[in-house]
Structure formats: structure tokens, C-alpha cells
Amino acid sequence: MALQGKCAVVTGAALGIGRAITEILMKNGAKVALLDVNQAAGKSLVEVLDKQYGRERTLFLNCDVESEEQIKAAFQKTADTFGGIDILCNNAGILDEKCWERAVSVNLMGVIRGTYLALEHMSKLSGGRGGVIVNTASLAGLGPLPSCPVYTATKHGVVGFTRAMAAASTASGYGIRFNTLCPGFVQTDLYTSIKTNLGQFSDLADATQQMVEQLGVVNMSDVAESVLEMVTDETKNGEACFVSPKERKYVDFPKFMG
Numbered sequence: 001m002a003l004q005g006k007c008a009v010v011t012g013a014a015l016g017i018g019r020a021i022t023e024i025l026m027k028n029g030a031k032v033a034l035l036d037v038n039q040a041a042g043k044s045l046v047e048v049l050d051k052q053y054g055r056e057r058t059l060f061l062n063c064d065v066e067s068e069e070q071i072k073a074a075f076q077k078t079a080d081t082f083g084g085i086d087i088l089c090n091n092a093g094i095l096d097e098k099c100w101e102r103a104v105s106v107n108l109m110g111v112i113r114g115t116y117l118a119l120e121h122m123s124k125l126s127g128g129r130g131g132v133i134v135n136t137a138s139l140a141g142l143g144p145l146p147s148c149p150v151y152t153a154t155k156h157g158v159v160g161f162t163r164a165m166a167a168a169s170t171a172s173g174y175g176i177r178f179n180t181l182c183p184g185f186v187q188t189d190l191y192t193s194i195k196t197n198l199g200q201f202s203d204l205a206d207a208t209q210q211m212v213e214q215l216g217v218v219n220m221s222d223v224a225e226s227v228l229e230m231v232t233d234e235t236k237n238g239e240a241c242f243v244s245p246k247e248r249k250y251v252d253f254p255k256f257m258g
């Protein structure tokens with residue numbers, strides 16, 4: 001998929017990985033609707049991007065992925081402004097083992113909600129032109145983080161949901177590819193605030209720090225490049241891309257049938 005003139009929606013776009021995804025998509029020619037609850041950060045980023053790429057290439061929308069109404073309105077505003085939606089990156093996510101229901105609501109339900117609402121705009125079965133959806137999971141979607149069992153559950157859910165949607169799309173003809181981003185530790189606000197968000201598992205903070213030292217911290221540019229590849233490479237559907245400081249590899253999941 002060539003990105004020139006294509007329209008992307010990125011949730012959690014104002015900071016961290018979402019900002020990096022937004023920037024690499026724009027650098028490669030896409031228009032981007034930035035959805036986030038952090039209005040100050042979102043508007044500040046749009047100012048920077050408008051200076052770099054011109055004012056017609058971005059749109060910031062205050063949108064909480066926990067709200068069906070807000071996502072629906074944001075997607076409609078995006079389609080009305082840019083003429084459709086070709087790319088969706090469901091990236092918004094939090095780490096909160098204390099308020100774990102909120103983590104489930106944002107990290108898993110928000111991804112499901114965004115995906116289903118995007119189908120109404122993107123699926124060829126509903127008059128759309130197809131495209132690609134990349135959902136942000138984590139390495140914790142491939143293996144357990146003992147200090148964050150609910151976070152781990154949400155990210156495993158994102159991996160499984162996305163792989164199932166990829167298979168459904170192939171079987172039903174949505175014309176949409178679905179892939180999952182699974183980075184290790186990345187230097188962002190979420191990463192910086194780990195220790196304050198472990199709740200009853202705070203006693204495992206040091207063990208988690210040891211995992212950081214063992215695994216290392218992933219370069220943001222490598223994370224962004226992985227997303228660009230999953231968006232543009234038309235052969236990628238149903239993939240989960242593990243991004244570590246040393247490499248990026250597509251996970252070879254066990255097959256249990258045939």
C-alpha cells in the first residue's frame with residue numbers, strides 16, 4: 001500500500017508510540033487524524049506537524065476510546081474531512097493494575113470498539129475501499145509479565161482478537177488486513193510510570209526492572225518502522241511483529257489444525 005494521499009486514524013496519537021506512528025505515516029505521505037484524550041499534547045503535536053507538512057494533512061480530535069459515541073463521531077469527522085479511512089492504528093493503552101477494569105476497558109475493549117466501528121467505514125462489504133488495521137499489543141501479548149497480569153491479559157487479548165479478525169477478513173472478503181504490534185520496553189510515559197501502576201503487584205517492581213535490564217529498551221524508530229512495514233506490505237495479514245532492541249521478527253504461532 002502506497003501511503004501518498006491515504007487517510008490514517010491513530011488512537012493515543014499525542015504521545016509516545018502513537019506519536020511515532022503518526023509521524024512515520026505522515027513522513028510517508030498519509031493524512032492522519034490524531035485521536036487522544038490529552039488535548040494539550042495533541043494540539044501541540046498538530047502545530048508541529050502542520051508546520052512540517054501543511055495544515056491539510058492533520059486533524060486532532062479529542063476522543064476517549066472507552067466511549068463508543070466519541071469514537072463513532074471521530075471516525076465520521078475523519079471520513080468527512082479526508083474522504084474516507086484507509087488505515088487505523090488502535091494504539092491507545094494504559095498500564096494500571098490497581099484500576100484494572102479501566103485497563104481492560106481501554107486496552108482491549110477500546111481496540112475491539114475501534115475495530116468494529118472502523119469496519120463500517122473501511123470494509124468492502126459496507127461500501128468501503130478496504131485498508132489495514134494495526135493494533136498495538138506488546139511483548140506482554142506474547143508472554144506473561146508477572147507484575148502486570150491484567151495488562152498481560154489485555155495484550156494477549158489484542159493479539160488473539162487481531163489474528164481472528166485477519167482470518168475473518170480473509171474468509172468474508174472485508175478487503176482489510178489486520179496485524180499486531182508487539183514491542184518490548186519502549187521509553188514513554190507509560191514505561192516511566194510502571195512502578196506507580198503495579199497495584200498489589202508492586203513487590204515485583206524490582207523483578208520487572210531486571211527484565212528491562214535483560215531485554216533492553218527498544219528504539220522508538222524501530223517500533224515506527226515495524227508499523228510502517230505492516231501497513232505498507234500487502235503480504236502482511238494476521239501477523240504479530242515482535243520488536244526488540246536487537247531485531248524485529250514475525251511470530252511463528254503454533255498451528256493446531258491440519
Ligand SMILES: NC(=O)c1ccc[n+]([C@@H]2O[C@H](COP(=O)([O-])OP(=O)(O)OC[C@H]3O[C@@H](n4cnc5c(N)ncnc54)[C@H](O)[C@@H]3O)[C@@H](O)[C@H]2O)c1
Nearest residue numbers: 012015016017037038064065092093138185186188189190
Ligand atoms: N511503552 C512501552 O514499553 C510499551 C511497550 C509495548 C506496548 N506498549 C503499548 O503502546 C501503546 C502506547 O503506549 P505508550 O507507551 O506510547 O504510552 P503513553 O502513555 O506514552 O501514550 C499513550 C497515549 O494514549 C493516550 N490515551 C490513554 N488512554 C486513552 C483513551 N482512553 N483514549 C484515547 N487516548 C488515550 C494518552 O493520552 C497518550 O497520549 C499502549 O497500547 C501500550 O500498552 C507500550
Ligand SMILES: CC/C=C\C[C@H](O)/C=C/C=C\C=C\C=C\[C@@H](O)[C@@H](O)C/C=C\CCC(=O)O
Nearest residue numbers: 138139140142143144145148184185191194208
Ligand atoms: C511493566 C510493563 C511495562 C511496559 C509494558 C509494555 O507493554 C512492555 C512490555 C515489555 C516486555 C514484556 C515482556 C514479557 C516477557 C516474558 O513474558 C517472556 O516470556 C517473553 C515472551 C515472549 C518472547 C517472544 C520471543 O522471544 O520470541
